[in-house]
Amino acid sequence: MTAASQKASQNTFKQREKARNADHVGFLKHKYFRYLWVALALCGVCIAGYVMIDQDPRPNGGSWYGYTLGTIGVLLIIWLSLLGLRKRRPTPGHWSLKSWTSAHVYLGLSLIVVGTLHTGFQFGWNVHTLAYALMIIVIVTGIYGVAVYATLPAKLSSNRNEMTRTQMVEALTAIDRQLETAAQPLNRDQSDLVIGALEQDIFYGGAWGRLAGSYPGCATASALKNLDTASGNEATEKVHTLLTRRSDQLAQIRRHLRIRALLEVWLFIHVPATIALLAALLAHIVSVFYYW
Amino acid sequence: MSFLIRTIDYTAAGREIVRERTVYQSSLFIGRAAENDIHLPDLAVEQRHISINQLPDGGLQVEALGTLGFGIDGRVVSKAAVDPATGAEIELGSSRLTIAKEAGDAISITIKQAEEKGAKVDTVAGFALASALPSKRAMAWVFSLAILVLLLSIPVFTHLTRDKAAPGEPAPMVDQVAFDSTWSSGELSLAHHDLKDNCEACHATPFVSVQDNTCLTCHEELGEHAAKPRLAKGMAPLPAGEAWQWAVAQTLGKEGPGSCTSCHLEHEGKVRQQAATQQFCSDCHDALDTRLSDVGFGNANNFGEKHPQFRPTFYTAYGQDEPVRVSLDKKIEEKSGLKFPHDIHMDAQGGVARMAISLPNYEEPLDCASCHALTQDEVGFEPVEMEDSCESCHSLVSGRSGSGFTSLRHGDVDDLMEDLARIDRSPRRPVSPVARGRTRPGQFARGGTYAVNFGRPASSLISINRALMPGGTCGDCHINTRTDGRPDLVPVNIPDRYMQHGFFSHKAHEEEKCTDCHEANTSKASTDLLLPGLKSCRDCHIGEVLPSRAMTVAVKDDEVPSTCAMCHGYHTPTNPWPGDHPILQSTPEGARGRERGRETDSVASLSAMFKD
Numbered sequence: 002m003t004a005a006s007q008k009a010s011q012n013t014f015k016q017r018e019k020a021r022n023a024d025h026v027g028f029l030k031h032k033y034f035r036y037l038w039v040a041l042a043l044c045g046v047c048i049a050g051y052v053m054i055d056q057d058p059r060p061n062g063g064s065w066y067g068y069t070l071g072t073i074g075v076l077l078i079i080w081l082s083l084l085g086l087r088k089r090r091p092t093p094g095h096w097s098l099k100s101w102t103s104a105h106v107y108l109g110l111s112l113i114v115v116g117t118l119h120t121g122f123q124f125g126w127n128v129h130t131l132a133y134a135l136m137i138i139v140i141v142t143g144i145y146g147v148a149v150y151a152t153l154p155a156k157l158s159s160n161r162n163e164m165t166r167t168q169m170v171e172a173l174t175a176i177d178r179q180l181e182t183a184a185q186p187l188n189r190d191q192s193d194l195v196i197g198a199l200e201q202d203i204f205y206g207g208a209w210g211r212l213a214g215s216y217p218g219c220a221t222a223s224a225l226k227n228l229d230t231a232s233g234n235e236a237t238e239k240v241h242t243l244l245t246r247r248s249d250q251l252a253q254i255r256r257h258l259r260i261r262a263l264l265e266v267w268l269f270i271h272v273p274a275t276i277a278l279l280a281a282l283l284a285h286i287v288s289v290f291y292y293w
Numbered sequence: 294m295s296f297l298i299r300t301i302d303y304t305a306a307g308r309e310i311v312r313e314r315t316v317y318q319s320s321l322f323i324g325r326a327a328e329n330d331i332h333l334p335d336l337a338v339e340q341r342h343i344s345i346n347q348l349p350d351g352g353l354q355v356e357a358l359g360t361l362g363f364g365i366d367g368r369v370v371s372k373a374a375v376d377p378a379t380g381a382e383i384e385l386g387s388s389r390l391t392i393a394k395e396a397g398d399a400i401s402i403t404i405k406q407a408e409e410k411g412a413k414v415d416t417v418a419g420f421a422l423a424s425a426l427p428s429k430r431a432m433a434w435v436f437s438l439a440i441l442v443l444l445l446s447i448p449v450f451t452h453l454t455r456d457k458a459a460p461g462e463p464a465p466m467v468d469q470v471a472f473d474s475t476w477s478s479g480e481l482s483l484a485h486h487d488l489k490d491n492c493e494a495c496h497a498t499p500f501v502s503v504q505d506n507t508c509l510t511c512h513e514e515l516g517e518h519a520a521k522p523r524l525a526k527g528m529a530p531l532p533a534g535e536a537w538q539w540a541v542a543q544t545l546g547k548e549g550p551g552s553c554t555s556c557h558l559e560h561e562g563k564v565r566q567q568a569a570t571q572q573f574c575s576d577c578h579d580a581l582d583t584r585l586s587d588v589g590f591g592n593a594n595n596f597g598e599k600h601p602q603f604r605p606t607f608y609t610a611y612g613q614d615e616p617v618r619v620s621l622d623k624k625i626e627e628k629s630g631l632k633f634p635h636d637i638h639m640d641a642q643g644g645v646a647r648m649a650i651s652l653p654n655y656e657e658p659l660d661c662a663s664c665h666a667l668t669q670d671e672v673g674f675e676p677v678e679m680e681d682s683c684e685s686c687h688s689l690v691s692g693r694s695g696s697g698f699t700s701l702r703h704g705d706v707d708d709l710m711e712d713l714a715r716i717d718r719s720p721r722r723p724v725s726p727v728a729r730g731r732t733r734p735g736q737f738a739r740g741g742t743y744a745v746n747f748g749r750p751a752s753s754l755i756s757i758n759r760a761l762m763p764g765g766t767c768g769d770c771h772i773n774t775r776t777d778g779r780p781d782l783v784p785v786n787i788p789d790r791y792m793q794h795g796f797f798s799h800k801a802h803e804e805e806k807c808t809d810c811h812e813a814n815t816s817k818a819s820t821d822l823l824l825p826g827l828k829s830c831r832d833c834h835i836g837e838v839l840p841s842r843a844m845t846v847a848v849k850d851d852e853v854p855s856t857c858a859m860c861h862g863y864h865t866p867t868n869p870w871p872g873d874h875p876i877l878q879s880t881p882e883g884a885r886g887r888e889r890g891r892e893t894d895s896v897a898s899l900s901a902m903f904k905d
Binding site (some may be wrong): 279 | 364366367368369378379381382384391393411416417419421422423424425426429432433434435436437438440441444445448449452473474475476477478479480492496499500501502538542558560572825839
């Protein structure tokens with residue numbers, strides 16, 4: 002191997018190594034925080050303009066600077082909302098999805114500054130402030146989303162205990178089958194408790210139950226509490242043991258549900274609020290020029 | 294030890310077939326190979342997959358024999374302990390082995406084929422929060438449609454279909470703008486607040502900005518600052534950026550700089566509207582002479598720095614028809630036609646003061662207020678009336694009549710002549726000293742029907758001449774002249790307002806002494822125009838406090854920041870603001886407002902001012 006070809010192969014190695022490293026950099030640190038700097042520069046320019054430009058009699062969305070900020074804001078909002086389309090069309094190249102997401106996060110944050118300055122700090126019960134409020138809701142849920150994506154997946158993984166979701170449900174089903182068999186000798190009242198526990202939906206509790214991890218109507222907990230173990234009956238003991246196992250298994254599933262819900266809930270506000278924001282923006286802009 | 298091995302199979306029809314056998318040994322091997330104790334014909338199962346060993350304590354030890362683990366109670370392990378009393382379910386491939394304790398310490402192992410896993414896909418989907426919430430798409434549709442209908446379509450629809458209310462009249466329908474009101478960016482100002490249910494009073498046409506003509510339907514009496522072409526000519530060229538902005542705005546239908554809405558912003562809250570800033574004035578007036586060479590006034594940008602000397606309007610010659618405007622910088626004499634030395638009257642030690650002290654209606658030396666009374670609004674002064682302010686000393690009493698006195702009438706030379714003639718018909722001095730004390734009796738006596746005056750007939754003409762001459766009854770204060778050969782007085786010409794192109798309130802200066810500004814106590818003649826000049830005002834009025842100064846030096850107590858609008862109006866530059874006019878920046882509340890009756894005058898004088 003000649004020295005030149007050796008060097009060339011080393012360069013190739015370095016490039017590949019660089020690419021590999023880049024692949025493992027998250028969207029927040031993408032390109033050495035390129036879009037963070039872009040966003041900060043945008044905010045800086047907007048704030049400087051707001052402070053230095055004399056807006057008469059007071060800052061207002063309807064002044065020329067107000068219209069300028071509003072135009073920047075609406076273009077940003079439309080572009081940011083296009084992430085929803087972009088992520089469904091994977092295209093390689095400069096505008097990688099990671100790059101796009103990175104810009105989405107930082108430029109989205111800069112909207113707090115651009116949008117607030119556009120209001121001139123004038124708020125009221127009207128379609129204009131509605132649009133602003135929706136924008137803030139979208140941004141705040143977005144911040145939450147970034148935060149939970151950074152912290153919760155680790156918890157989700159540790160709670161799994163190397164079980165897949167299917168396995169968790171199967172474990173519960175296995176316990177249930179044994180419970181059904183074991184409960185045969187029980188009397189009516191006691192077996193009703195077991196039936197209640199078996200028939201309750203694994204995902205009982207609704208969205209709030211998941212988020213809060215609170216299941217006051219849990220039939221398994223209720224069966225455990227009300228099962229008469231004082232008699233020392235062997236069958237009852239066995240059912241009690243199985244119910245405890247069921248409860249433990251359910252607890253794991255519910256921890257999973259809770260983390261998953263905390264991880265996902267922001268999108269249920271972020272996305273509909275974005276679409277509502279686009280509608281409110283349309284109403285805002287039309288109304289401003291309708292009654293110009 | 295024994296295991297009861299129960300195999301459950303199903304026929305094609307679904308019937309259950311149960312086979313049982315008992316194995317008498319303490320350990321079992323399970324796998325695909327036929328020699329195992331439990332033979333599971335499943336490729337997913339190893340030849341010898343697991344062993345189940347009975348432990349001395351009665352428990353069972355389940356162990357994977359190869360590298361592949363096994364499922365127990367839903368999880369995959371390679372080793373597990375099972376208490377037969379509790380039981381367990383071992384999963385190997387598609388088979389499920391349930392361990393349970395039978396009667397008589399026997400341990401049963403029931404082998405069953407696992408059910409189809411088809412339903413489990415949905416179970417996994419249940420882990421997603423989406424299964425517990427309405428779909429994002431549905432929520433997005435509901436919210437955005439609600440907004441588009443309630444906050445966009447309904448306002449547009451109601452605006453297009455409702456009956457329009459005339460300005461000033463109540464809306465024909467209650468709450469007809471309930472939905473439009475969500476479009477309002479703020480409450481209307483106090484002056485326009487009654488229009489809040491009547492959007493189209495100002496927003497006459499959709500997508501067309503508020504037009505001047507719409508404003509003028511109500512504000513028809515409002516004067517123009519100057520004729521439009523002159524305004525355009527006088528305006529400083531806009532900076533490039535601003536010109537571009539206006540170009541954009543005008544392309545979109547805005548009327549351009551100088552339109553009503555370019556200064557008067559609405560929907561800024563239920564407050565008085567704000568007047569324009571000083572910059573608005575100085576943009577044009579800073580170098581107005583470079584663009585309009587025929588204007589009589591100088592340039593101005595800030596009262597404290599650049600403002601022309603005052604040019605009051607007054608009479609510079611006796612009997613002048615119209616007052617003229619002269620700068621205070623010129624050598625000027627006011628020819629009002631009155632003689633009045635202020636110094637003599639205001640000297641607290643002089644004869645006038647002694648006289649005033651002796652009079653019951655003064656009882657102290659004269660001061661300004663003895664003659665000059667503030668108008669009701671305390672902005673200016675009432676005209677000085679001879680009868681009220683002068684006559685106590687400068688008496689016109691001409692004789693006795695019955696219980697009182699007769700006076701010469703003031704104000705008209707003809708009246709005076711008549712009054713003097715009447716005096717002349719009254720008793721003469723006796724013709725000869727002999728006749729003194731002897732009068733004719735009866736009806737021939739003085740006052741009787743037949744009494745005759747034998748005095749000299751020419752005396753009345755002499756006395757009128759004497760009265761008008763300097764030192765005579767009238768000549769004390771007036772200047773005599775002749776009109777068409779007859780004796781007469783120069784007419785008194787004192788303007789109601791000296792400063793006609795700005796606004797000054799005496800009320801706002803009530804803490805000052807009169808003589809601080811008007812040098813009346815040293816004025817020896819009425820030809821002194823006692824108006825203070827620019828310099829005097831600038832003692833306190835420093836002009837607008839520019840940001841550069843505001844940052845470095847604080848405004849002192851005796852300094853009054855004063856923008857153009859403190860003394861000048863835009864639409865009514867010659868007159869104070871009407872009572873309901875918006876508050877002006879840095880204008881004390883009290884400095885505003887005379888009665889509205891003067892507005893019409895102001896427009897007249899305004900248009901006179903900018904006639905060409």
